[in-house]
Every structure is written in structure tokens, then in C-alpha cells.
Amino acid sequence: MKHQSEVLRIWEHPRPEEVGDSVEEFLRLLGGPTWIEIPGKDQSRSRAIVTLLHGNEPSGVHAIHQWLRLGNQPQVNVACFLGAIDAALAPPGFALRTLPGHKDLNRCWKAPFDGTEGRMAQEVLDQLRLMKPEALIDLHNTSGRSPSYAITTQTGNKQKTLTSLFSDQLVITDLRLGALMEAIEFEIPTIAVECGEYHDPQSHQLAFDGINRFAQTDDLFSNEIENSNITVFEHPVRIELQKGRIVAYGTSPITTADLTLRADADKLNFDMLYFGEQIGWAGPDELNVLTAFDAKGNNRVKEIFSINKGQLHLAQAGRILMMTTDPIMASTDCLFYFLPATNR
Numbered sequence: 001m002k003h004q005s006e007v008l009r010i011w012e013h014p015r016p017e018e019v020g021d022s023v024e025e026f027l028r029l030l031g032g033p034t035w036i037e038i039p040g041k042d043q044s045r046s047r048a049i050v051t052l053l054h055g056n057e058p059s060g061v062h063a064i065h066q067w068l069r070l071g072n073q074p075q076v077n078v079a080c081f082l083g084a085i086d087a088a089l090a091p092p093g094f095a096l097r098t099l100p101g102h103k104d105l106n107r108c109w110k111a112p113f114d115g116t117e118g119r120m121a122q123e124v125l126d127q128l129r130l131m132k133p134e135a136l137i138d139l140h141n142t143s144g145r146s147p148s149y150a151i152t153t154q155t156g157n158k159q160k161t162l163t164s165l166f167s168d169q170l171v172i173t174d175l176r177l178g179a180l181m182e183a184i185e186f187e188i189p190t191i192a193v194e195c196g197e198y199h200d201p202q203s204h205q206l207a208f209d210g211i212n213r214f215a216q217t218d219d220l221f222s223n224e225i226e227n228s229n230i231t232v233f234e235h236p237v238r239i240e241l242q243k244g245r246i247v248a249y250g251t252s253p254i255t256t257a258d259l260t261l262r263a264d265a266d267k268l269n270f271d272m273l274y275f276g277e278q279i280g281w282a283g284p285d286e287l288n289v290l291t292a293f294d295a296k297g298n299n300r301v302k303e304i305f306s307i308n309k310g311q312l313h314l315a316q317a318g319r320i321l322m323m324t325t326d327p328i329m330a331s332t333d334c335l336f337y338f339l340p341a342t343n344r
Contacts, residue, residue, distance in 0.1 A: 016071040040076040055087025060139030063207035074215035141198035144266025158189035174295035253281035317341040
């Protein structure tokens with residue numbers, strides 16, 4: 001049975017034959033943001049999966065569709081929320097982060113819950129607080145080449161255990177951007193998972209394997225002591241382009257841009273980079289086109305970057321994550337995040 005509220009469809013226990021033969025058919029059947037409920041063998045406990053908060057991040061929905069088609073009963077009740085259905089279906093498919101004129105659904109999880117996206121986020125939070133899941137995973141993709149990793153706001157063994165279902169790298173962030181995990185960080189053990197590049201079939205497979213373990217493991221947290229293999233990074237700094245500035249990607253400086261980053265910049269994701277690493281070229285306004293805010297509101301751009309003969313270099317060692325080579329994505333969201341090797 002499928003029913004709906006003002007902004008959210010609810011589909012209880014879809015059968016394998018009801019979810020469509022393809023991911024695209026599945027999305028058309030959903031028709032809009034949907035909360036799916038699957039009863040477990042132990043109906044006294046629940047877990048939650050969230051995905052497709054961005055319409056161009058398909059691995060989570062591929063994984064959920066594949067898992068639903070198997071028809072295996074999970075160990076506990078599982079609820080799945082799929083958000084940006086319309087953006088995902090917009091031609092040519094899985095190309096738009098959000099529909100034009102709509103808010104970023106990954107930034108709507110704090111008051112005031114206004115607009116369609118805000119009301120949707122509030123209703124999903126109400127559903128989560130009603131079901132009280134023992135864990136939540138939020139599945140995403142990167143827009144550039146990247147290994148998989150998880151992000152959380154809390155340091156704990158449960159977060160490490162959830163990470164181990166998908167990756168061996170965990171980033172603990174103290175930035176607050178209005179994401180889902182920030183809204184329930186003290187209520188439900190939660191991680192956001194970056195499954196890898198959005199069009200890589202291996203990212204889809206990683207998402208499927210992870211949610212299958214998440215749903216089919218009876219006691220998720222029985223192996224907390226075995227999390228010593230998880231590498232933890234802390235305190236990312238968000239690197240953004242100043243409003244109205246232009247970024248480009250190339251093998252030499254592009255004169256029409258305020259900043260040129262390397263054409264292969266996404267290859268740097270998660271590599272350890274050292275002082276002096278060249279990542280691009282500066283324009284006439286040099287570092288004034290950039291911001292590098294940490295969680296305390298400090299702009300650390302001059303600590304992180306330096307310019308030598310027009311070349312943009314790192315002024316300290318660290319790691320880059322979420323680097324893209326898509327200029328639209330980079331200018332409308334952020335260029336990348338930086339994880340200093342030594343945090344203050």
C-alpha cells in the first residue's frame with residue numbers, strides 16, 4: 001500500500017515484483033520523495049537508510065533497488081528515504097543536483113523548515129524520531145574520482161562500526177551546514193557515506209554490499225572492538241570560491257577564469273599532499289578569490305595556500321577531499337575540503 005502526506009509518499013513493504021525492472025522505472029513508480037518501510041524478522045528494532053538527497057548521486061538508489069528486488073527479509077525493520085526523485089529523473093537522468101529554483105536537500109535539516117524541501121526534511125525527522133532507529137546511513141557520491149569514505153559529527157565506536165560496512169576511512173567534521181546527520185547527531189548513530197564517483201559501477205556495488213550488511217547483520221555493534229583498522233581524520237576546512245568568481249580546470253592557466261585548478265585535480269582526493277604541491281594557477285586577484293573557513297569561522301586561506309610566480313601551491317601538508325573537475329559544481333557548492341595534517 002502506498003499513501004502520502006503533503007510532501008512525502010509512504011510505501012509499506014513493496015514486493016520485489018512491484019519495484020520495476022530498472023532503477024529508472026523504480027524512480028518513476030515512486031513519483032516523488034518517498035519513505036519505504038520493510039518489516040524485519042525482529043520488529044522490535046529498526047534501522048534507516050537515506051539517499052538521493054542530490055539527484056546526481058545514484059549509487060544509493062541503485063543499491064536500494066537491487067536490494068528490494070532480492071526480496072530478502074532484513075534482520076530488523078528497515079526504512080529508506082529517497083529524496084530528490086524529480087531531479088534524478090530530469091533529462092538526461094542523474095545529471096542535476098537539484099531542480100532549478102529548488103533548495104539543496106542536503107542543507108535543509110535545520111530550522112526554519114520552510115519551503116517544500118524544509119517541510120520534507122521536517123517530516124522525515126518526525127518519522128525518524130517516531131521509529132527510533134538504532135543506526136542511520138546516508139548514501140552519497142562524489143562528483144570526481146575518489147575512494148569511499150564516511151563522514152560523521154561524533155567520535156565513537158558505533159560510527160566506526162558503521163563506517164566499516166563501507167570503507168576504512170572516517171572524517172569527523174565540526175562544520176555545520178544543515179545536513180541530516182547534524183539534526184540527529186545526539187539521537188541516532190549516523191554516518192554519511194561517500195561511495196565514490198557517481199558514474200562508477202564499483203560505487204553502486206559498494207553501496208549495495210554495504211546496505212546488505214547493514215540490513216542483514218543481526219547485531220550491528222557486536223564487533224566494535226575490531227575497528228582499529230578505521231583511519232580517522234578530523235576538522236575539515238571548506239574551500240569556496242568567492243561569489244561571482246569563475247573557476248576553470250586545465251593544464252595551464254586559463255585567462256578568462258579567476259582561478260584555474262589542475263585538469264586532473266580530482267586524482268588528488270585523499271592522497272597525502274605536502275608543502276609546495278601545485279594544485280593550480282592564480283588569477284590577478286590571487287588568494288582574494290578564495291575562502292577557507294573552519295568550524296570556528298576562521299578564514300585560513302593564507303595558511304593553506306601560497307602563490308609563487310602565478311602558481312597556486314599548498315602552504316602546508318594535508319589531504320584534499322570532494323575535489324571535483326566540474327566548474328558548475330565547484331562554483332555553486334564548494335571547490336573542495338582540506339584536511340590539515342596538523343590541526344590546531
